[in-house]
Amino acid sequence: MEEAVPDQAPGRPHRVGARKIEFAELNGTPEHAPRRLSGITEFDRVAGGGLVRGSVILIGGDPGIGKSTLLLQVMCRLAGGARCAYISGEEAIDQVRMRAQRLGTAAAPVQLAAATNVTDIINTLDSAQGPDFCVIDSIQTMYLDALDSAPGTVGQVRASAQELIRLAKRRGTVMLLVGHVTKEGAIAGPRVLEHMVDTVMYFEGERGHQFRILRAVKNRFGPTDEIGVFEMTDRGLSEVPNPSALFLAERRGNVSGAAVFAGIEGTRPVLVEIQALVSPSPLGTPRRAVVGWDSARLAMVLAVLEARCGVSVGPNDVYLNVAGGLRIAEPAADLAVAAALISSLTGVPVPADAVLFGEIGLSGEVRAVSQTDLRLKEAAKLGFSSALMPRRPGRSKGEDSIRMLEFAEVGDLLPLFRDKQAKPVGRG
Numbered sequence: 001m002e003e004a005v006p007d008q009a010p011g012r013p014h015r016v017g018a019r020k021i022e023f024a025e026l027n028g029t030p031e032h033a034p035r036r037l038s039g040i041t042e043f044d045r046v047a048g049g050g051l052v053r054g055s056v057i058l059i060g061g062d063p064g065i066g067k068s069t070l071l072l073q074v075m076c077r078l079a080g081g082a083r084c085a086y087i088s089g090e091e092a093i094d095q096v097r098m099r100a101q102r103l104g105t106a107a108a109p110v111q112l113a114a115a116t117n118v119t120d121i122i123n124t125l126d127s128a129q130g131p132d133f134c135v136i137d138s139i140q141t142m143y144l145d146a147l148d149s150a151p152g153t154v155g156q157v158r159a160s161a162q163e164l165i166r167l168a169k170r171r172g173t174v175m176l177l178v179g180h181v182t183k184e185g186a187i188a189g190p191r192v193l194e195h196m197v198d199t200v201m202y203f204e205g206e207r208g209h210q211f212r213i214l215r216a217v218k219n220r221f222g223p224t225d226e227i228g229v230f231e232m233t234d235r236g237l238s239e240v241p242n243p244s245a246l247f248l249a250e251r252r253g254n255v256s257g258a259a260v261f262a263g264i265e266g267t268r269p270v271l272v273e274i275q276a277l278v279s280p281s282p283l284g285t286p287r288r289a290v291v292g293w294d295s296a297r298l299a300m301v302l303a304v305l306e307a308r309c310g311v312s313v314g315p316n317d318v319y320l321n322v323a324g325g326l327r328i329a330e331p332a333a334d335l336a337v338a339a340a341l342i343s344s345l346t347g348v349p350v351p352a353d354a355v356l357f358g359e360i361g362l363s364g365e366v367r368a369v370s371q372t373d374l375r376l377k378e379a380a381k382l383g384f385s386s387a388l389m390p391r392r393p394g395r396s397k398g399e400d401s402i403r404m405l406e407f408a409e410v411g412d413l414l415p416l417f418r419d420k421q422a423k424p425v426g427r428g
């Protein structure tokens with residue numbers, strides 16, 4: 001019983017009830033997604049320049065890092081011009097009120113609820129008077145009746161998020177989902193949520209430090225390498241418009257083993273101090289401990305120093321730390337790491353007025369990195385007078401504010417640490 005389908009190639013199965021999709025020209029006028037600024041610049045930048053209508057944002061981070069605080073502050077700021085709701089599944093209404101009072105934002109017209117049943121929540125949000133912005137704190141506490149599994153299980157988290165995302169798309173609500181990070185570092189079960197949502201942000205910080213860094217790791221509406229820097233105070237999170245000054249605040253002059261790296265985070269230059277300590281190891285196998293950088297990258301820099309420059313770390317422990325709790329992913333930090341290591345080994349400080357940047361290749365060459373001008377400008381702004389950096393063939397004129405010392409090989413750094421009297425390793 002063959003049915004004749006006129007415009008279908010012979011031999012292809014015909015699907016009953018299927019319609020044809022419509023194609024559009026690539027070259028059309030895109031409809032610009034309207035964005036809303038919260039006025040918290042550090043947050044808006046990470047969001048890609050404001051929050052897009054109907055988008056769903058997942059904010060992950062360790063418990064206690066400040067996710068609830070941040071989102072309550074964002075909601076209170078947005079509430080001036082839009083309907084905002086804050087639904088807590090973790091804290092009682094009074095707890096959230098007390099936080100708002102501490103933050104000094106209790107007067108903001110944010111609608112507050114303590115609820116965990118997703119069906120009830122969607123039923124409430126899905127009305128003409130429903131909110132434009134809604135925080136769900138946290139997605140791990142939410143559950144759907146229809147599922148047997150407990151809240152926080154992968155099935156519940158995924159199904160709850162799916163329902164909330166569907167509502168966001170249908171109504172144009174901006175949904176901000178809080179997600180706790182598990183021990184393995186993934187948000188609620190093998191990263192199930194990350195590809196469902198439009199934007200994923202992580203809120204990070206070192207315990208014992210006041211700095212908090214908001215980082216976009218995925219964004220359908222903006223770049224992903226932007227960071228927002230905050231400081232946790234008893235009045236909540238305050239913005240840090242000039243992170244370099246903050247990261248360098250505790251810097252001590254003229255100590256060996258420290259080098260200032262001129263880095264770029266997203267569109268913004270950030271200066272941080274890289275600290276290295278090379279000390280005799282009491283263990284048979286020396287330790288390599290890294291905080292804030294990639295340990296494989298450290299191993300590479302150590303190997304290049306040894307093989308290409310004759311700088312041997314020998315049986316010493318090596319510790320490397322990015323001061324202030326920032327995590328750096330840029331290979332441009334190589335040169336600063338190498339200088340900090342050589343400085344610790346020789347006991348001779350890196351020139352205190354210098355910043356460093358440049359990638360190191362396996363043959364010991366110092367390779368060019370992007371955004372040189374931006375790095376130099378920031379260094380000059382913070383009072384540095386020289387930059388140890390890769391060679392630049394076509395240099396632009398007019399950066400006289402900073403002295404540029406160009407290096408072709410990492411080994412060319414060595415004379416800097418030679419002229420003064422060297423101390424033996426371990427007491428530098």
Ligand SMILES: Nc1ncnc2c1ncn2[C@@H]1O[C@H](COP(=O)(O)OP(=O)(O)O)[C@@H](O)[C@H]1O
Nearest residue numbers: 061062063064065066067068069070232233234
């Ligand atoms: N009374 C307080 N005074 C100062 N800081 C506080 C106070 N209460 C909480 N905090 C800070 O807020 C943090 C908790 O933030 P919170 O937003 O609840 O984190 P999360 O939602 O990520 O678990 C605490 O770790 C602490 O640093």
Ligand SMILES: [Mg+2]
Nearest residue numbers: 067068090137
């Ligand atoms: Mg919380």
